[in-house]
Amino acid sequence: MAETKTITLELFRYHPETDSEPRFQSYEVPYDEDWVVLDAINWIKDYVDGSVTHRWSCRMGVCGSCGMMVNGEPKLTCAAFLKNYYPFPIKVEPLVNFPVERDLVVDMEGFMDKLQDVKPYIIRDDVNDTSEGEYLQTPAELAQYKQYSMCINCMLCYSACPVVGHEDDFLGPAALALGHRYNKDSRDQGQSERLEVMLRSEAMWGCTFVGECTVVCPKHVDPAGAIQQAKAMGAQEYFKRFVMPKGAGATKGAGA
Amino acid sequence: MSHVSSHHHDVVIIGGGGAGLRAAIAIAEENPDFSVACVSKVYPMRSHTVTAEGGAAAVIKDNDSLEDHIYDTVSGADWLADQDAVEYFVNRAPEEMIQLEHWGCPWSRRPDGTVQVRPFGGMKIERTWFAADKTGFHMLHSLFQTTLKYGNIVRYDEHFATKLLLDDEGRCRGCAAIELRTGTVRAVLGKSVIICTGGAGKAFPFTTNGAIKTGDGMAMAYRAGVALKDMEFIQYHPTGLPGTGILITEASRGEGGILVNRDGRRYLQDYDLGQPLEVDDPRHPQTRTMELGPRDKLSQCFIKEMWAGRTIKTKDGDAVHLDLRHLGEKKIDKRIPFVRELARSYAGIDPVYQPIPVRPVVHYVMGGIDVDSDSATNIPGLYAAGECACVSINGANRLGSNSLTELLVFGGQAGTHAARFAMDHPDYDVSGLVAQADDERDRIRRTYFSSPAKSGGERIAVLRKELHDSMEEGAGIYRNADSLEATCNKIAELWERYANIALDDHTNSFNTELTAALELSSLLDVAQSMAHSAMERTESRGSHQRLDHPERNDDDFLAHSLAFHREDGSAPRIEYSPVTITKWPPGARTYGADSGLKRE
Numbered sequence: 001m002a003e004t005k006t007i008t009l010e011l012f013r014y015h016p017e018t019d020s021e022p023r024f025q026s027y028e029v030p031y032d033e034d035w036v037v038l039d040a041i042n043w044i045k046d047y048v049d050g051s052v053t054h055r056w057s058c059r060m061g062v063c064g065s066c067g068m069m070v071n072g073e074p075k076l077t078c079a080a081f082l083k084n085y086y087p088f089p090i091k092v093e094p095l096v097n098f099p100v101e102r103d104l105v106v107d108m109e110g111f112m113d114k115l116q117d118v119k120p121y122i123i124r125d126d127v128n129d130t131s132e133g134e135y136l137q138t139p140a141e142l143a144q145y146k147q148y149s150m151c152i153n154c155m156l157c158y159s160a161c162p163v164v165g166h167e168d169d170f171l172g173p174a175a176l177a178l179g180h181r182y183n184k185d186s187r188d189q190g191q192s193e194r195l196e197v198m199l200r201s202e203a204m205w206g207c208t209f210v211g212e213c214t215v216v217c218p219k220h221v222d223p224a225g226a227i228q229q230a231k232a233m234g235a236q237e238y239f240k241r242f243v244m245p246k247g248a249g250a251t252k253g254a255g256a
Numbered sequence: 257m258s259h260v261s262s263h264h265h266d267v268v269i270i271g272g273g274g275a276g277l278r279a280a281i282a283i284a285e286e287n288p289d290f291s292v293a294c295v296s297k298v299y300p301m302r303s304h305t306v307t308a309e310g311g312a313a314a315v316i317k318d319n320d321s322l323e324d325h326i327y328d329t330v331s332g333a334d335w336l337a338d339q340d341a342v343e344y345f346v347n348r349a350p351e352e353m354i355q356l357e358h359w360g361c362p363w364s365r366r367p368d369g370t371v372q373v374r375p376f377g378g379m380k381i382e383r384t385w386f387a388a389d390k391t392g393f394h395m396l397h398s399l400f401q402t403t404l405k406y407g408n409i410v411r412y413d414e415h416f417a418t419k420l421l422l423d424d425e426g427r428c429r430g431c432a433a434i435e436l437r438t439g440t441v442r443a444v445l446g447k448s449v450i451i452c453t454g455g456a457g458k459a460f461p462f463t464t465n466g467a468i469k470t471g472d473g474m475a476m477a478y479r480a481g482v483a484l485k486d487m488e489f490i491q492y493h494p495t496g497l498p499g500t501g502i503l504i505t506e507a508s509r510g511e512g513g514i515l516v517n518r519d520g521r522r523y524l525q526d527y528d529l530g531q532p533l534e535v536d537d538p539r540h541p542q543t544r545t546m547e548l549g550p551r552d553k554l555s556q557c558f559i560k561e562m563w564a565g566r567t568i569k570t571k572d573g574d575a576v577h578l579d580l581r582h583l584g585e586k587k588i589d590k591r592i593p594f595v596r597e598l599a600r601s602y603a604g605i606d607p608v609y610q611p612i613p614v615r616p617v618v619h620y621v622m623g624g625i626d627v628d629s630d631s632a633t634n635i636p637g638l639y640a641a642g643e644c645a646c647v648s649i650n651g652a653n654r655l656g657s658n659s660l661t662e663l664l665v666f667g668g669q670a671g672t673h674a675a676r677f678a679m680d681h682p683d684y685d686v687s688g689l690v691a692q693a694d695d696e697r698d699r700i701r702r703t704y705f706s707s708p709a710k711s712g713g714e715r716i717a718v719l720r721k722e723l724h725d726s727m728e729e730g731a732g733i734y735r736n737a738d739s740l741e742a743t744c745n746k747i748a749e750l751w752e753r754y755a756n757i758a759l760d761d762h763t764n765s766f767n768t769e770l771t772a773a774l775e776l777s778s779l780l781d782v783a784q785s786m787a788h789s790a791m792e793r794t795e796s797r798g799s800h801q802r803l804d805h806p807e808r809n810d811d812d813f814l815a816h817s818l819a820f821h822r823e824d825g826s827a828p829r830i831e832y833s834p835v836t837i838t839k840w841p842p843g844a845r846t847y848g849a850d851s852g853l854k855r856e
Contacts, residue, residue, distance in 0.1 A: 016765050034499060046717030050760035050769040055298075057466035060502045060598060062393055063302045079601060101437060102766040108299065112413070120401040122360040130354040136369030142362060149362050149394065153301050178401075185360060 005031040007082055008089035009040055011052060014100050022100070024091070025049075031086060038066050038077040041092065041104075053103035061218060064152035067159070068104050069093040074156035074216050095159040111155055114171045117197055118179030123190025141186040148181035148226050150219045157213035157223055163206055170203035173213035173223030180226040183233065192237065199234040260432070260441045260693045262686060265293040265410065266678045267671075268430050268446035270417045270473055272296030273303030274392070274663035275642030275670070276452035277399040282671030284406035290675060293444050295412040295433050297468065297771070300400045304454050304466045305663065308392020309505035309594060310376065311384035312660035314349035317373060320381040322346050329658060330840045332378040332550050333651025334798035335814065336486065338836040341629045341647045345658075345665050352664035353385055361398040362387050364591075374591075375510045376657045378550035378847075380543050382510075384657040389505050389594040395660060412444060416771050417472065419696045420449065420480045420638065421689040428480070428638035429684045432693040434700070436771070439764025441700070443693035445686065447678035448637040450670045451477055455621040455643035458775075459783040460732075461724035463618040464496055464503040470775035471782035473644045477625045478781055482633045483818035483831070485646040486623035487782070488790035488800045491654055492733055494554035496617025497603050498572035504595055504614055506656040508607075509547040511591050512540060513580045515554070516611070517566040523576070524549065527557045530848025535582045542849065549847045552653040552799040555616035559733050570613050577611035584608070616733060620659065622650040622799065623789070626818060631670035637677050641670040648816065651835075652798020704770055705762045713758025716772050719750050723776075723783060731787050736804040740791040744827065747784045751825035754780065777824075785819035785828050792830045793817060810842050 006028045014022035027048055029040040038056055045052045056066040059078045066077045071091050082090070098106035128135065157173035158164045164172050171179075179198045183191045198204065204227065211224040267283050269276045272294050283292045296303065315325050325346045330337050357363055357371065364372040364386050375382040387394035403409050415433040421443065423429045430445035453473025457465030478484050494515075495504045509515075514535060517523045522532045530545035541548050558576060561567050567574040580588060580595070585608045588596055599605045599612050624646035631639045631647070642663050649662060707713060723746070730743030754777065761769040795809035796802050815832040822828060 015763065017763050045769070047715070050716070050772075051763070053766050053768050055302075057298065057302055057304070057468045058307050059466065059500070060307060061601070062390070062594075063304075063306050063466060065298070065302050105766055112299070115401075116404045119404075121405045122358065122402075128358065130351045130358065134354050134357045134363075134371055137365055138369045139365050139367060141369070142365055146362055149397070150390075152306075152393070153299075182360070185362075187358075187360065 007031045007040070007086055009044065010089055010091045011041070011044070011103070012093040013103055015102055026089070031082060033083045035082045036078050037070055037075070037080040037082065037090060037092060040082060041077065053105055055105055062152055064154035067095050067154040067156050069096060069159065074159035076154060076156070076218050079218060095155055097158050097161070097165045098155070108155065111158065111172070114175040115153070115178060117171060118175050119190060119194050119197065120178045120182055122182065122185065122188050123193065124187070125189055135187045137186050144186070145181045145184035148177045148184065148221060151177055151221045152219055154218065156216045156218065160212040160216040162210060162212065163203055167201070167203035167206065169201045171198065171201060173227065176204065176230060177221055177223040177226040180230045183230070191233070195230070195234050195237050198230055205231070257694070259690050260443050260697055262443040262445055262690050263293065265444070265446040266290040267448050267450065267674050268293045268295060268444050269450045269452060270295050270431055271303070271452035271454065271642070271644070272298070272300030272411070273452060273454055273642065274305035274396055274399060274660065275667035276450070277396070277403055278664050278667030279450050279452060279641060279671035279674070280403055280409050281399070281406065282668045283675045284408050286672065287675050288408060290408060290678070292409045293412060293446060294409060295415045295417050295431060295444055297414065297416045297472070299413045300411070301397055302468070303396060304469050305392045305396040307464070307466060307503065308395070308660055309389045309503060310507035310510065311374060311386035311391045311657045312353060312395065313376065313379065313383050313655070313657040314353040314385060314661055315346065315383055316350055316353070316371060316385070317383065320383050324381050325349070325383060327840060328379050329649060329655055331843070331845055332653055332655040334653055334808065334845055335842040336651030336797060336816070336835055337649050338629065338647065339838040339840055340836050342649045343838065344629060345649045345662065348665045349661045352668060353661065356395060356398060356664060359398050359402045361394050364388060374507060375541060375543050375548060376655070377506050377509065377548050377554070378544060378655040379657070382543065384510065386507065389507050389592045392660060415442070415444070416774065417476065418700065418774060419692070420476050421445070421692045422480065422635065423684045424688060427636045427681060427684070429689055432696040436766050439767055441693060441697035443690050445689055447682055447684065448639065448674040450674050451625060451638070451640040451644055452642045452667060453644045456779065456782040457618045457621065459723065459779045459786065460618040460727050462496070462501045462728065464493060464501055465618070470778050472775060472778045473640070474625055475778035475781040477633060477638070477640065478785065478821045480635060481821070482635055482638070483626040483820050484623060484782070484785045485626040485816050485818055486648060486789070487621070487785040487819055488793050488817060489622035489652050489798060490618060490731070490786065491551055491620035491622060491799055492555035492616040493551055493619035494558060494616050495578050495614040497598070498570050498575050498613055498615050500602050501617045502598055502602050503617070503619070504578060504598065504612060505592065508578060508580055508592050508595050509541065511587065512583055513547065513578055515547055516577045516579055517561050518568050519566060522546065523561050523566065524554065524557055527553070527560065528848065529553065529557070544847050544851045545849060550653055551656060553847065555733055556801060558616050568613060573615065575613035575615045578614045579611040580607040581609065581611065620654055622646070622648070622652065622654050630673050631666050632673060637681065639670040639674045641666040652800060704757070704759055704773055707758055713756045714753045716757065716769070716776055719753060719757070720776055720779070722746065723750055723779060727783055731790055734801050734803050735790055736802060737791065740787055743787045744791060747780060747787060748825060751780055781821065788827050789817045789819050789830060814842060
């Protein structure tokens with residue numbers, strides 16, 4: 001009988017009640033080429049060490065729970081296959097640029113606040129009654145924002161972003177892309193008040209289109225592109241508001 | 257010990273998925289001075305609604321009618337749905353869907369800007385709204401983002417509710433919940449409560465359901481004295497990826513995908529589901545026919561093909577092929593891009609060039625918390641909506657794309673009714689409720705932290721795996737008295753062993769081993785209600801197929817089963833309640849050409 005193949009996972013461990021410093025702990029895990037890193041962590045928790053702590057749910061890349069650093073790169077662990085690392089050890093750490101709650105679980109309260117800050121909902125002066133039917137939106141109008149609506153809030157882009165790490169008030173790639181998503185939605189009239197929030201931070205202008213956020217995004221949202229477009233819209237807004245006061249109040253034209 | 261902290265609101269919602277968020281918005285909009293608590297064991301956008309792919313049904317097009325949607329739903333349910341509830345659901349569906357459109361959901365569109373619809377299994381007319389093939393994702397995020405508008409929705413994210421709190425008059429006034437970050441138990445109180453905690457597919461080993469779908473809300477209501485209704489009806493979705501159980505949406509068949517066996521035959525034609533048209537025939541796919549038959553029948557056909565030796569052997573068990581190649585790359589990328597992404601990532605198959613191996617997979621629980629057509633339970637002040645609830649509009653088999661709409665229609669309705677109850681019954685005694693939450697905190701510590709850590713007791717994962725294997729073996733697509741008895745006995749044994757469970761982790765902060773233990777107890781309760789309800793129903797109807805009782809028996813079983821909890825570990829008491837029939841008397845359930853049009 002062939003010897004069972006194994007692979008080593010080095011997990012970041014930190015318990016706020018007992019540890020003053022984080023440490024790494026190694027586990028030998030049976031190697032299965034169909035397994036993802038998340039499967040291996042679950043196996044450890046189920047059969048070796050029930051105290052290992054992580055978040056997960058859907059295991060199909062859409063709930064956004066299981067983002068971690070895998071060998072230093074931000075990844076959805078449900079989409080990171082062991083076979084891409086075997087036979088070498090895999091080091092798993094919590095997403096960087098976030099405070100750690102315990103082991104592989106990070107504190108996402110700050111991220112949740114930033115999502116709320118960009119007013120990610122339809123804002124209109126004139127709300128139609130549902131009896132009047134749907135707002136019309138052509139496929140071309142849908143295409144204006146569809147890509148930016150695909151964010152699963154996995155926060156990998158915050159771990160990849162060089163600005164997030166040292167600018168606390170930077171809204172960050174996902175939140176800005178979400179704000180931009182609503183600004184580009186033909187049903188929305190809230191661009192002006194939303195841009196005010198999005199542009200409040202100097203840090204946004206500090207985003208230099210490095211594009212690391214877009215590279216790591218598992219859903220191809222392209223936050224970097226959204227931020228560049230938002231800057232351009234912000235500049236127009238500024239122009240309208242302060243240079244041409246009579247044209248104040250940006251409204252969305254057809255195909256904006 | 258000191259008392260747990262108490263937090264006061266008008267309405268408490270447990271669960272932050274589609275139904276819970278819709279309920280929250282309904283309350284927040286209609287009652288701006290109300291405080292609405294939303295207690296969820298995960299951040300709301302992680303809720304399992306997020307994985308729904310294909311779409312949400314509502315009559316919107318000129319060629320469609322409310323009557324047709326009702327008939328499809330009732331016949332799809334094998335007449336076990338309550339027809340007054342189905343009528344309400346179908347009538348409310350279009351307005352709810354338009355409302356969600358107004359809240360920003362990115363529905364796929366026609367060139368003229370109106371919403372696009374696609375055909376779906378068991379539906380005679382195409383009426384399934386969709387956002388490509390990430391409909392649940394977009395619905396959930398649109399709802400969640402919309403809740404951020406309302407200052408009066410207070411979220412308790414990552415709070416695991418463990419017990420309902422009832423006042424002296426038997427009214428539900430809140431829940432005890434563990435704040436995961438700290439392990440602190442809190443009493444989240446309100447004048448009424450809505451449970452929206454989703455299904456319990458994790459009672460089975462092979463499921464499309466995420467890790468969080470462990471039936472916690474069902475178990476909580478059950479233990480508090482509400483019946484679990486129609487729990488024997490478990491939906492197997494016919495097209496999951498072998499091994500992982502990842503869902504390949506029914507929309508892939510709605511767009512024209514076909515199912516073939518080992519010999520390349522479209523085998524559904526051999527099971528009274530109509531005759532196939534060529535894939536290049538403009539009339540393909542035909543509604544209520546072949547690949548667009550209902551899920552229960554398609555999953556049963558798979559098993560029969562397997563028994564006949566005509567399935568395909570894969571390293572992850574038997575499969576058939578879902579062939580999308582004739583759709584072409586352009587249509588696949590436009591209409592079902594997530595199918596391509598999932599098949600490539602998780603099966604190593606590009607459906608543009610290769611057929612996808614698929615097999616039936618546990619997907620949805622038709623049964624749930626017994627509620628009436630106002631979403632109310634028998635406990636005053638307690639409501640339920642979404643997959644955790646059983647109104648019932650789904651009866652013995654749910655039609656694809658009705659469940660997302662159900663979240664909106666009944667989530668909204670539950671919100672309205674719970675708010676009304678809160679207005680009518682504003683006063684309750686806080687100290688009695690806090691005392692119950694204190695007891696719950698002490699019970700949790702006593703049950704899970706009293707034996708020494710790593711004491712060599714039972715392991716959660718071991719018990720869970722034995723439950724899984726037994727449910728699959730005894731309570732799967734086809735059941736009989738012997739298989740169900742074995743499962744019932746196994747669950748009783750697992751309950752005994754559960755008393756000896758030992759955790760490695762006795763700490764407070766983010767103790768997910770503790771939550772896994774609590775989830776396992778929910779699963780045991782829910783699975784027990786499923787197995788015993790299935791044992792008592794000695795007929796075959798919809799998704800409940802008894803090899804020893806292969807016929808439908810309307811004389812004895814045109815009735816909802818009601819499982820009542822006794823103490824942990826003992827078999828539930830099973831009773832029955834009548835099905836409401838308004839205009840559609842039980843008839844033969846036929847699929848194939850012209851089915852669904854003959855109604856007289």
